[in-house]
Amino acid sequence: MDVGGNEESFEVQVDKDHAKELEVELNIGAGELNVESGGKEWVEGTIDYNHKKLEPEISYKVKGDAGVAVIEQGEKGLLDKINIGEIENHWNLRLNDEIPMDLVINSGASETMLDLKGLELQNLEVNAGVGDISIDLSGDWQESFDASLDMGIGKSTIILPSDVGVKIEASKGIGESNLVGFVSQGNGVYVNDAFKDADVVINLKTNLGVGEATFKME
Structure with missing residues (x-):
């Protein structure tokens, strides 16, 4: 064609x-x-x-x-x-x-x-x-929300806020993942420092797929 x-x-x-x-x-x-x-x-x-x-x-x-x-x-x-x-x-x-x-x-x-x-x-x-x-997804969010990310094949960069609660539930693929500044709670769950006292939370479920995935805060 x-x-x-x-x-x-x-x-x-x-x-x-x-x-x-x-x-x-x-x-x-x-x-x-x-x-x-x-x-x-x-x-x-x-x-x-x-x-x-x-x-x-x-x-x-x-x-x-x-x-x-x-x-x-x-x-x-x-x-x-x-x-x-x-x-x-x-x-x-x-x-x-x-x-x-x-x-x-x-x-x-x-x-x-x-x-x-x-x-x-x-x-x-x-x-x-x-x-x-x-x-x-950085910035000053006023309301909580849910996010689902299926990352496929390639290099992924996810930017998240540091002043809003973030909870990541990661289903690991066969690639490499980097979670910068997040604390592991076990079983593929990671949170940022703001999570424990946060009124606003981003609940993020992700399949990391193949390749390299980086989660970082701004």
Whole structure:
């Protein structure tokens, strides 16, 4: 399959409405994914790609008080037909930080950078395939939330806050893990110093997968 051609740019915008909370799901098969807070609308940004079958699909609907947004790479199974090295697929997205949010990210063969500080996360689920991933959860969180990280194959860096309670339950893969500044409680459970007296706690369950995973605090 020919993947060459001129690069196309897709403007992403999910408009603010009366929803009281958001459920956002991002599904990218291959490419580069960058996510940060600061969106004026619910979701905004650009997706640049070099094959028409990579054109993203966006859906949004409101269920009760929750707005549900799904953004996904176009054709399913495209990666089985082409050389990943020929793909240009760059997602640069901003999420609104004024509303409680459940965020699900499924990435296949991609370089992923998630700067999530400042969001009002209620739940976070990240399923990473092949490629390096960085997740920044530092900052002054006002509410507790749960996070589930399946790190796949590659180098993973997870940045966590030092002034908010953090509990990590790690299911060790066959790679190497580094937990900088955390104290082991046994059975794969680690906490930071703030955990014992914290009113706000990030409960993080992770499958460390294959490769190198580093957890550190800022």
